[in-house]
Amino acid sequence: MKLKGEIKMIYVLMNPKANNGLGEINAREWASKSLKEEPTFINVLETTDMKGFLSSLDENDEIIVTGGDGTIHNFVNNVYDLKLKNKMYYVKSGSGNDFYRDNAEYVDELGRIELSRFLKNLPLVKVNGIERRFVNGIGYGLDGIACAIGEQMRMKTSKKINYTSIAVKQLLGKYKMRHATVTVDGVTKEYDNVWVCPTMKGKYYGGGMKVAPNQDRFDPENKVTVVTLHKKGRIATLLSFTNFSKGNHEKLSKNIDSVRGSKVEVKFDIPCALQIDGEVVENVTSYVVEIDE
Numbered sequence: 001m002k003l004k005g006e007i008k009m010i011y012v013l014m015n016p017k018a019n020n021g022l023g024e025i026n027a028r029e030w031a032s033k034s035l036k037e038e039p040t041f042i043n044v045l046e047t048t049d050m051k052g053f054l055s056s057l058d059e060n061d062e063i064i065v066t067g068g069d070g071t072i073h074n075f076v077n078n079v080y081d082l083k084l085k086n087k088m089y090y091v092k093s094g095s096g097n098d099f100y101r102d103n104a105e106y107v108d109e110l111g112r113i114e115l116s117r118f119l120k121n122l123p124l125v126k127v128n129g130i131e132r133r134f135v136n137g138i139g140y141g142l143d144g145i146a147c148a149i150g151e152q153m154r155m156k157t158s159k160k161i162n163y164t165s166i167a168v169k170q171l172l173g174k175y176k177m178r179h180a181t182v183t184v185d186g187v188t189k190e191y192d193n194v195w196v197c198p199t200m201k202g203k204y205y206g207g208g209m210k211v212a213p214n215q216d217r218f219d220p221e222n223k224v225t226v227v228t229l230h231k232k233g234r235i236a237t238l239l240s241f242t243n244f245s246k247g248n249h250e251k252l253s254k255n256i257d258s259v260r261g262s263k264v265e266v267k268f269d270i271p272c273a274l275q276i277d278g279e280v281v282e283n284v285t286s287y288v289v290e291i292d293e
Helices: 024-036 050-055 069-079 098-102 142-154 163-173 233-243
Strands: 010-014 040-041 062-067 087-092 111-112 124-127 130-135 137-140 176-183 187-196 224-230 256-261 263-276 281-288
Touching: 010 024, 024 040, 024 050, 024 062, 040 130, 050 069, 062 069, 069 098, 069 124, 069 281, 111 187, 137 142, 137 281, 142 163, 142 187, 142 263, 142 281, 163 233, 176 224, 176 256
Parallel strands: 010 040, 010 062, 062 087
Antiparallel strands: 087 111, 124 130, 124 281, 137 263, 176 187, 176 263, 187 224, 224 256, 263 281
16 A cells, blocks of 8 residues: 555656657666666657646656657646646756756756756747747747757757757858847847847757856746847857857857846847747747746
8 A cells, every 4th residue: 555645656758759869768778777666658759648648647656757858848838737746857868958957956866857846937939820838948040040950960860960060050151140129028129140049048058058147047037038149250250159158248248138038029130940949940030938927
């Protein structure tokens, strides 16, 4: 007989496509090393009704989500408005792992992050008729295009995709700088020669790029950070890219605007790819981010 509060079953939700196709292997290896009992493995790609599955569980069952930023993004959007009764954890098994990186201080001795504190107060992005919550950030501009190209490459190879390398090649090649109109809490600014204009809930995206070093995902005002990198000249931008990606924004103060706010609208004069926690949306001219009141 199980005592009250005693774990009844452990379910590991895994994404086989995570980490360049190693998601299932990673999940099973972690479980064999970290858990005392054999869990039940669930393929998230074959689970069409995640809400129904979670609602059917005993309250003492434990959930462990494994995968990368895309996996945690989709899980959150599937369960966001569900009153969750189970203990839930996240274990990294991705190629970028920005959510894990941003929240490393919350990792326990088994390599897990307890999820309850992260499943609320998430911003909502509206773009091209799509509405999604995001846990890390939105990339728009060079970063969105790099993600789109990376997804195309992923369909053709099992090799690890280097998004920074893709971005650098685009920076030195085909990427056309945009004119951006950025409105944050009713205040509008316009920028020429824009490379990227992300909105961030966390500090990192793109596999470790610290684009919003001062963003606090547990900000008591629950604000996001909009970062606009605008600089004329490809070589000059390339030389600044290391400082930008490492979060040394004070060295680029003339070319970076970082603004916190609760409602954001970004418009480009030329359509561009956008990514939401790694999920690509093509042909975007604008996006809106809103925070629940």
